[in-house]
Amino acid sequence: MPDGSSPARTAQRSVIVDGFTNSVLDPAQPMLGPVASGGTIIANTAPGCWGPMITPALRGGHEVTRPVAVEGAEPGDAVVIRIRDVYVTSMATASGHDSSPEGFCLGDPYVAARCPTCDELWPETHLEGIGQQAVKCDRCGNAVTPFQIVHGYTVGFDQTRAVGLTLPAAAAEEIARDAPAYAALPDASRQHSILTYAPSDMPGMIVRMRPFLGQLGTCPSKAMPDSHNAGDFGAFLVEAPHDYALTPEELALHKTDGHLDIDAVRPGAVLVAPVKVPGAGIYMGDMHAAQGDGEIAGHTMDVAGSVTLQVELMKDYPIDGPVLFPLLEDLPPLARPFSAEERAKAARLAAQYGVTEIVETAPVSVIGTAADMNAAIENGLARAAALLDMSVAEVRNRATINGAIEIGRAPGVIQVTFLAPLSALDAVGLGDIAREQYGL
Numbered sequence: 506m507p508d509g510s511s512p513a514r515t516a517q518r519s520v521i522v523d524g525f526t527n528s529v530l531d532p533a534q535p536m537l538g539p540v541a542s543g544g545t546i547i548a549n550t551a552p553g554c555w556g557p558m559i560t561p562a563l564r565g566g567h568e569v570t571r572p573v574a575v576e577g578a579e580p581g582d583a584v585v586i587r588i589r590d591v592y593v594t595s596m597a598t599a600s601g602h603d604s605s606p607e608g609f610c611l612g613d614p615y616v617a618a619r620c621p622t623c624d625e626l627w628p629e630t631h632l633e634g635i636g637q638q639a640v641k642c643d644r645c646g647n648a649v650t651p652f653q654i655v656h657g658y659t660v661g662f663d664q665t666r667a668v669g670l671t672l673p674a675a676a677a678e679e680i681a682r683d684a685p686a687y688a689a690l691p692d693a694s695r696q697h698s699i700l701t702y703a704p705s706d707m708p709g710m711i712v713r714m715r716p717f718l719g720q721l722g723t724c725p726s727k728a729m730p731d732s733h734n735a736g737d738f739g740a741f742l743v744e745a746p747h748d749y750a751l752t753p754e755e756l757a758l759h760k761t762d763g764h765l766d767i768d769a770v771r772p773g774a775v776l777v778a779p780v781k782v783p784g785a786g787i788y789m790g791d792m793h794a795a796q797g798d799g800e801i802a803g804h805t806m807d808v809a810g811s812v813t814l815q816v817e818l819m820k821d822y823p824i825d826g827p828v829l830f831p832l833l834e835d836l837p838p839l840a841r842p843f844s845a846e847e848r849a850k851a852a853r854l855a856a857q858y859g860v861t862e863i864v865e866t867a868p869v870s871v872i873g874t875a876a877d878m879n880a881a882i883e884n885g886l887a888r889a890a891a892l893l894d895m896s897v898a899e900v901r902n903r904a905t906i907n908g909a910i911e912i913g914r915a916p917g918v919i920q921v922t923f924l925a926p927l928s929a930l931d932a933v934g935l936g937d938i939a940r941e942q943y944g945l
Contacts, residue, residue: 516541516576522548524693525790528557528565529749530572530763531728532782539574539784542818545589546573546787549691552807553719553732553791555600555699556688558615558652559640561628564749565730566615566738567764567791568696572724574784575818582780583822584723584787585938587815591716591772593666593794594689595808597680599699601657601706602802606650614651615738616730617747622647632697635681639701657704660806662794666714669794669806673708689809699807715795716810717771722763722827723778724786727755731790735764736874736881737917762826762874763788767913767920768796769831769870775938777819777828787816799912819934826888828935829870829920830942837909840868840922842943866907866924867939869893875917882910885921893929 520540540546553567575584611617611626620628623645630640630649638648659677660669672680677700680687684698725734730749733739739760742751751759761779770776778787794806833841843851848863855863871892873885889900900921904910908923927945930936939945 514539517544519545519547520573522546522570522573524571525551525568525695526571526731528563528567528731529728530569530724530731530734530788532724532726532786533728536572536574536784536786539576540816541576542816544816546814546816548789548812549594550790550792550810550812551691551694551696552595552598552688552699552809554804554807556696556807559699560696561618561630561649561651563696564616564627566732567720568694569720569731569788569790572786572788574786575816578780578785578818579783580726580781581821581823582785583819583824584778584780584785585817585819586721586776586778586787588718588770588772588774588776589815590813591718591792591810593662593714593716593792593808593810595662595687595810596689597659597661597687597700598794598806598808599657599659599677599702599704600804600806601654601704603652603804604655605652609649609651612746613741615732616749618649618651620645620647620649630697632701635678635701635703637702640697654702654704656706657702658707659700659703659705660712662714669712669714671708671710671712672705674703674705677703677705691809712795712806715768715771716808717768717793718789718812719766719791719793720764721770721776721789723761723780724782724788725759725761726781727759729759732764734760735762735918736760736884737876737914738764740876762872764791765827765872765913765918766796766800767829767872767918768798769829769835771832773832775830775942777824777935779824779826787814789814800914822934824892826874827872828892829872830868830938831870833943836868837911837922839906840908840924842867842945865927867927867930867936867943867945868922869925869930869935869939870920870922873919873921877917878912878915878919881917881919885919889921892933893925894932895929
């Protein structure tokens with residue numbers, strides 16, 4: 506499908522995803538599907554971050570689903586992804602703030618883990634016991650730890666998946682001995698569960714579950730480690746010493762910013778993603794049970810889960826990065842649609858000051874990514890201006906009085922969220938999505 510060499514396949518109304526990548530998004534690899542425009546993708550996703558991070562044979566730091574082709578999608582199009590359901594299937598997870606011990610990687614521990622004893626790059630490994638030395642190299646038997654937890658926790662979830670509780674050492678160690686079952690690792694997953702590490706540095710804390718997808722998007726147009734398909738993590742690929750090195754120009758050209766870690770990418774939200782390869786290649790993963798803005802510890806509660814998406818093709822829609830329509834409750838206060846009472850007060854002001862027309866507006870959230878937060882904001886502002894045919898100065902004003910800059914992930918994923926004129930959204934084919942999403 507991606508290179509046109511495979512025989513044509515009949516588009517399906519629903520596609521069930523049955524496997525994962527080797528943590529690398531490669532447009533040369535066959536895609537599943539194709540799914541018809543308006544069709545459904547159903548997947549059982551594996552935990553992202555920590556599990557793949559301690560599994561050196563995985564080359565991207567996450568374990569995302571195999572991409573699904575969308576019938577008729579070509580570079581320069583876009584796909585509308587409506588998130589119908591995200592449900593946590595894990596019974597427990599573990600996470601924490603990390604460090605990267607010296608000698609266990611070639612430049613980047615997410616992408617090129619190595620065994621410092623036998624110098625094997627991407628070594629196959631197995632588990633012996635539990636704890637942070639449990640992952641052993643198949644070739645030499647050495648503990649391979651490209652990442653360690655500096656301060657961490659194990660959390661168990663209640664049966665309704667509404668709350669969790671961080672656990673003491675004894676409970677964490679009991680779970681660690683049956684980690685794949687508690688993590689609910691999908692059958693095709695290759696990762697070691699992070700529950701094996703059994704961290705327990707802050708027991709007794711209640712956590713509120715609010716699941717979302719940390720990874721959701723389309724395949725980049727050059728092979729790229731999955732966790733690096735964004736401007737911030739992708740910056741580590743620039744002139745890197747391993748096989749996935751890119752120039753700055755290549756990174757900007759090929760990435761699609763599918764690694765967002767934006768907590769508004771959850772059931773009910775609508776994501777519009779760029780298409781940079783034939784078929785688009787919709788993929789997902791890195792489900793989080795919950796996360797505060799910024800994911801400031803570097804990681805959060807990664808879980809397995811079930812996902813249902815509905816997809817629609819938008820032809821000739823050359824956007825550079827994702828556009829999001831969050832749930833109403835996830836919008837910043839100043840970016841929410843005005844109530845009837847507020848509109849009535851505005852109408853009285855209009856009459857008082859001779860304003861002949863009040864602009865009809867609707868929320869929109871444009872994603873920006875870059876190596877650091879300031880550059881990500883500039884990227885988001887520029888993308889919003891290009892999308893809606895405005896100056897950057899106008900976007901700055903609108904985001905100031907009718908919106909906000911929100912942090913998805915430090916160091917460099919943000920949302921420029923604001924009330925845009927419905928006429929501007931209509932002009933670029935997004936007005937009806939906004940009306941549907943916000944009942945306008």
